[in-house]
Amino acid sequence: MDMRRIFAVVAAVVVMAAVPAVASASVLTWSSCATQQEPSAECATVEVPIDRARPELGSARLALARLPARDRSHRIGSLLVNPGGPGGSGVGFAQSGGLASPDLAPLRERFDVVGFDPRGDWYSTPRITCDAATLYDPALNRFPSTRAGFEALVAHNRKAGADCLARTGSLLAYADTQSAAEDIETIRAALGEPKISWLGLSYGTELGAVYASKHPGRVRAMVLDGAIDHARPMRQAILEEAAATEDALVRFAAWCRGSAGCALHGQDVLRFYDDVVARAARSGIWSSELKRSATADEISAGVYGYLYIRDDWPALGTHLAAAGGEFPDARGLTERNQFLSPIYGAYRAIGCHDFPSPFTGPADLGTMARLLRAAAPHSWRYSEYWDFAAGCTGWPIAPKNPPQPHSVHGAPPILVIGGAHDPATPLPWARTLAASINGAALLTRTDDGHTGLFNSACTRAAEVVYLVDGVVPGRGAVCR
Known part of the structure; x- marks a missing residue:
C-alpha cells in the first residue's frame, strides 16, 4: 500500500522509561520462511491450551513470523503486530511487507517484528473452518421485516454455526479475544521477552487493549490504531459505525464529483451509487468475478472495502462506474x-464471541434497521457491525467475550489513534477507549481512510517516535 503523507504532529511530550533489552532465551525454534518482500523472515510455532481451565480439550498451535532487527547492537526487543480482522494474519502481514x-x-532496524496468527486463523491450527456455501447465502435477507x-x-445462522463447529472442533467455542489475549502472554514468554511492544490495527486494538488490561506490567509500548471501544453496547456501536461509513461515502462522492481523477467526475455520485444499488436490489448486476449477478449487499460491501484506503478512491470511482x-x-x-x-x-x-447479536425478535430487529437507514441513508446495506449483529442472530455458540470495559491500569503510556473520517472505527470510540486507559495519549486524524498506518504519514511518524x-504526542495532538 502506498503510504505518502505529510508529518504535522504537535507537541509537548511525555517520555516513557526505557526498558532494557536483556531477556531470557527464547524457547522457539525458528526456520527460514523467506518471501520476495521479506527475505529475512523466519517462522516458528507455539502451543497454547484451547481452554486453560480444561486441559482435556487439548491445545492449539499458533503460527509466528519474525523479521529480525537489522541493527542487532541497538535492538529494543520484540514488536508484535496484529493487522486486524478479526481473522487477519499477522504472519502474512509480516511476510508480505x-x-x-x-x-x-x-x-525494522530496532525491533524483531513478530507477526502471529491468532487461534483459529490462517496458519494456526486447528483453523476455523466453515463451508462457504453454508456460511454465506446471497439470497438471504439480512434485513427481514x-x-x-x-x-x-x-x-x-444456526445451521452455519453448527457446520463451523463440526468442521473446526472444540476450538470454535474458545475463539474469543479474552482467550487470544492470554495466548499473547504465552508468545511473550516463549520469545523470552520481559515486556513486549505492540502495534495493533482495527480489531488488533481490541486484542491489544484486552492484553494490556490483563498484563499491564508486560507492556513496554502499545499503539492502538483505528481504535475499537469494546465497552460500547452493540446497539450504539451499530449506529455509530453506520454513520461513520455514511460519512466516508459522502466524502468520497464529493471528492469524486469534483476531481478529474475520478471516472464519475461531474456527476451526482451519491445518486449514481443509489441507482446502482437499487438496480442490484431489483435484479442483481452481473459480476464476471462471481459468474453470477451480484446482490445489493455485495455491491455495498464492495464499495465499503474501497473506502478503507484513501489512495484507492480513484479505483473505486472506476469500478462504481463500470457497475453502472x-x-x-x-x-x-x-x-x-x-x-x-x-x-x-x-x-x-x-x-459472534465479541459482538453478539442484540436482537430479541423481528420487531426489535426492524426497529434497529429503521434507525440504521436513518443514520446511513445511502450506505445502510453494509456496515461491519450490522454484519456481526445479523450474522450472529441465532448463532449456536455462546459468546465468551460480549461487549464490556477493558480498563487498563499500571501500563506505561499507550498511544490510541482515531480518525475523524474513518469508515470502520468512529473517532468517539478512540476517545472513550483512551479514557479507559490510565495515562493514555490520544492522537486524532482528520484525513480519510481506516487506520493511520495505511493512510497518514503523520501518524506513521508519530507511531515510530x-x-x-517512548515519546507520546502531547495533549490535543492532531494529524491533519
Whole structure:
C-alpha cells in the first residue's frame, strides 16, 4: 500500500522509561520462511491450551513470523503486530511487507517484528473452518421485516454455526479475544521477552487493549490504531459505525464529483451509487468475478472495502462506474467484499464471541434497521457491525467475550489513534477507549481512510517516535 503523507504532529511530550533489552532465551525454534518482500523472515510455532481451565480439550498451535532487527547492537526487543480482522494474519502481514514503507524503517532496524496468527486463523491450527456455501447465502435477507424472514435468518445462522463447529472442533467455542489475549502472554514468554511492544490495527486494538488490561506490567509500548471501544453496547456501536461509513461515502462522492481523477467526475455520485444499488436490489448486476449477478449487499460491501484506503478512491470511482455502465460488470466491487473471503468463517466465529447479536425478535430487529437507514441513508446495506449483529442472530455458540470495559491500569503510556473520517472505527470510540486507559495519549486524524498506518504519514511518524523512543504526542495532538 502506498503510504505518502505529510508529518504535522504537535507537541509537548511525555517520555516513557526505557526498558532494557536483556531477556531470557527464547524457547522457539525458528526456520527460514523467506518471501520476495521479506527475505529475512523466519517462522516458528507455539502451543497454547484451547481452554486453560480444561486441559482435556487439548491445545492449539499458533503460527509466528519474525523479521529480525537489522541493527542487532541497538535492538529494543520484540514488536508484535496484529493487522486486524478479526481473522487477519499477522504472519502474512509480516511476510508480505506490511511494515516495508520507508518511513517505518526505524521499526525494522530496532525491533524483531513478530507477526502471529491468532487461534483459529490462517496458519494456526486447528483453523476455523466453515463451508462457504453454508456460511454465506446471497439470497438471504439480512434485513427481514417479517417473523418468517427473521426465523429464516435465525435458522440459517444456526445451521452455519453448527457446520463451523463440526468442521473446526472444540476450538470454535474458545475463539474469543479474552482467550487470544492470554495466548499473547504465552508468545511473550516463549520469545523470552520481559515486556513486549505492540502495534495493533482495527480489531488488533481490541486484542491489544484486552492484553494490556490483563498484563499491564508486560507492556513496554502499545499503539492502538483505528481504535475499537469494546465497552460500547452493540446497539450504539451499530449506529455509530453506520454513520461513520455514511460519512466516508459522502466524502468520497464529493471528492469524486469534483476531481478529474475520478471516472464519475461531474456527476451526482451519491445518486449514481443509489441507482446502482437499487438496480442490484431489483435484479442483481452481473459480476464476471462471481459468474453470477451480484446482490445489493455485495455491491455495498464492495464499495465499503474501497473506502478503507484513501489512495484507492480513484479505483473505486472506476469500478462504481463500470457497475453502472451501459454493459455493467460489478467485478471490481465484488472482489473487495468479504462475504466469500478465506477469513469470513473466522471473522464470523470470533465476531459472534465479541459482538453478539442484540436482537430479541423481528420487531426489535426492524426497529434497529429503521434507525440504521436513518443514520446511513445511502450506505445502510453494509456496515461491519450490522454484519456481526445479523450474522450472529441465532448463532449456536455462546459468546465468551460480549461487549464490556477493558480498563487498563499500571501500563506505561499507550498511544490510541482515531480518525475523524474513518469508515470502520468512529473517532468517539478512540476517545472513550483512551479514557479507559490510565495515562493514555490520544492522537486524532482528520484525513480519510481506516487506520493511520495505511493512510497518514503523520501518524506513521508519530507511531515510530513513540515505539522507538517512548515519546507520546502531547495533549490535543492532531494529524491533519
